[in-house]
Amino acid sequence: MKKVKTRDRILDTSLLLFNSLGEPNVTTLLISDELEISPGNLYYHFKSKGDIVEELFRAYEAEMLDLLAVPEEADVPMDQFSFFLHLLFEAVARYRFLYQDLVNVLSRYDQLQVRFRRILKKKELAFNTLCESFRRQGIMNIGSDELASVCEQLTLTVCYWSSFDTLSHLDDRESVDPGRGVYQMLHLLLPYLNEDEQEQVRLTSRTYL
Amino acid sequence: MKKVKTRDRILDTSLLLFNSLGEPNVTTLLISDELEISPGNLYYHFKSKGDIVEELFRAYEAEMLDLLAVPEEADVPMDQFSFFLHLLFEAVARYRFLYQDLVNVLSRYDQLQVRFRRILKKKELAFNTLCESFRRQGIMNIGSDELASVCEQLTLTVCYWSSFDTLSHLDDRESVDPGRGVYQMLHLLLPYLNEDEQEQVRLTSRTYL
DNA sequence: GTCTATAACGGGATAGAC
DNA sequence: GTCTATCCCGTTATAGAC
Numbered sequence: 001m002k003k004v005k006t007r008d009r010i011l012d013t014s015l016l017l018f019n020s021l022g023e024p025n026v027t028t029l030l031i032s033d034e035l036e037i038s039p040g041n042l043y044y045h046f047k048s049k050g051d052i053v054e055e056l057f058r059a060y061e062a063e064m065l066d067l068l069a070v071p072e073e074a075d076v077p078m079d080q081f082s083f084f085l086h087l088l089f090e091a092v093a094r095y096r097f098l099y100q101d102l103v104n105v106l107s108r109y110d111q112l113q114v115r116f117r118r119i120l121k122k123k124e125l126a127f128n129t130l131c132e133s134f135r136r137q138g139i140m141n142i143g144s145d146e147l148a149s150v151c152e153q154l155t156l157t158v159c160y161w162s163s164f165d166t167l168s169h170l171d172d173r174e175s176v177d178p179g180r181g182v183y184q185m186l187h188l189l190l191p192y193l194n195e196d197e198q199e200q201v202r203l204t205s206r207t208y209l
Numbered sequence: 210m211k212k213v214k215t216r217d218r219i220l221d222t223s224l225l226l227f228n229s230l231g232e233p234n235v236t237t238l239l240i241s242d243e244l245e246i247s248p249g250n251l252y253y254h255f256k257s258k259g260d261i262v263e264e265l266f267r268a269y270e271a272e273m274l275d276l277l278a279v280p281e282e283a284d285v286p287m288d289q290f291s292f293f294l295h296l297l298f299e300a301v302a303r304y305r306f307l308y309q310d311l312v313n314v315l316s317r318y319d320q321l322q323v324r325f326r327r328i329l330k331k332k333e334l335a336f337n338t339l340c341e342s343f344r345r346q347g348i349m350n351i352g353s354d355e356l357a358s359v360c361e362q363l364t365l366t367v368c369y370w371s372s373f374d375t376l377s378h379l380d381d382r383e384s385v386d387p388g389r390g391v392y393q394m395l396h397l398l399l400p401y402l403n404e405d406e407q408e409q410v411r412l413t414s415r416t417y418l
Numbered sequence: 419g420t421c422t423a424t425a426a427c428g429g430g431a432t433a434g435a436c
Numbered sequence: 437g438t439c440t441a442t443c444c445c446g447t448t449a450t451a452g453a454c
Binding site (some may be wrong): 236237238248249252256257259 | 422429430431432433
């Protein structure tokens with residue numbers, strides 16, 4: 001019934017192939033082959049392969065900026081934080097091709113570099129804001145130096161977890177399970193939470209395994 | 210006086226270019242150009258570009274396996290551990306091109322995948338061994354679940370720190386300072402150390418900034 | 419919108435002279 | 437060991453018919 005536009009099919013399939021084979025290994029010919037359309041047709045919809053990457057990045061960017069718009073003053077409860085992490089990991093995993101060959105991708109589509117870095121900063125800022133909230137609520141106890149270190153660690157982990165996970169576990173399943181990533185993130189905060197909350201998080205995080 | 214063999218010069222220059230531009234962006238022509246030798250000459254010494262990558266990887270592998278041969282039963286003091294981390298980060302940074310476009314590199318030279326994973330496992334194992342040693346010495350206090358999580362986190366950080374660092378700090382200096390990486394690693398252990406040791410590590414780690 | 423055919427280019431790799 | 441010249445091929449991208 002619903003006739004999906006070719007343009008959108010190109011984007012979907014490209015994303016799929018990029019993620020599983022790595023963007024540099026995916027030729028425009030492979031994409032059109034997979035879709036059973038002609039290469040010429042593909043170039044009717046996108047004037048270059050870079051445009052496809054650009055468009056996919058735009059979607060990633062939008063999702064991220066939306067997700068990372070964390071209210072400065074709100075008192076975020078811990079379980080909402082877990083949920084936030086879950087969404088974050090899912091989003092990153094869905095566009096993991098960007099991270100898997102980062103230098104290559106960023107160097108070939110160079111306007112992306114700035115935007116990519118901006119998102120990175122937003123991530124770290126969001127974690128800072130959230131930890132501050134935990135501090136205010138009295139459920140987290142941490143010095144300033146440690147806080148900075150932890151936030152940076154959280155940022156690094158969000159970015160590279162899915163790459164690391166697929167790398168270390170040979171069985172290359174199609175989609176990445178965000179669960180273990182969330183577990184790992186929660187465990188980074190664990191030592192700095194107060195007793196009650198620690199027990200709580202320990203329980204929650206276990207369900208993510 | 211000492212006439213460096215062309216073969217070695219090719220390896221050195223390739224490593225340099227790979228690290229700064231990304232392996233996929235470095236053509237055999239660029240390498241020979243940089244060395245002011247002919248492309249044909251390059252192919253006299255290496256029968257393919259893949260062979261250069263392979264040889265560089267072999268060097269990385271050897272360095273790593275040497276470094277990661279941590280004695281099972283020894284009581285490693287904390288400051289020796291810091292030194293160990295330092296060497297580790299330096300080695301990884303020296304071959305960071307491998308990590309910067311991992312999927313691409315591993316997919317094109319596929320025999321590398323297995324060896325790469327083996328090194329990864331060794332890293333995690335080494336961290337486990339070292340933490341066990343800290344536990345035995347009574348300077349570290351950590352549950353089994355947390356231990357596993359921390360060791361995995363250490364492994365991830367060793368692998369991706371230099372990529373993350375160059376990514377987040379725009380000023381692209383040539384070489385990566387391993388200091389901040391070591392600082393970050395030590396801070397991952399910090400919460401699980403006993404009081405005395407914590408203070409000690411806090412001091413040591415600060416010198417790494 | 420979609421196709422076929424093909425141009426244009428770049429990078430990896432080889433041949434053969436010096 | 438080193439050079440020049442060249443081949444081969446995959447990939448991006450375009451032209452023009454349907």
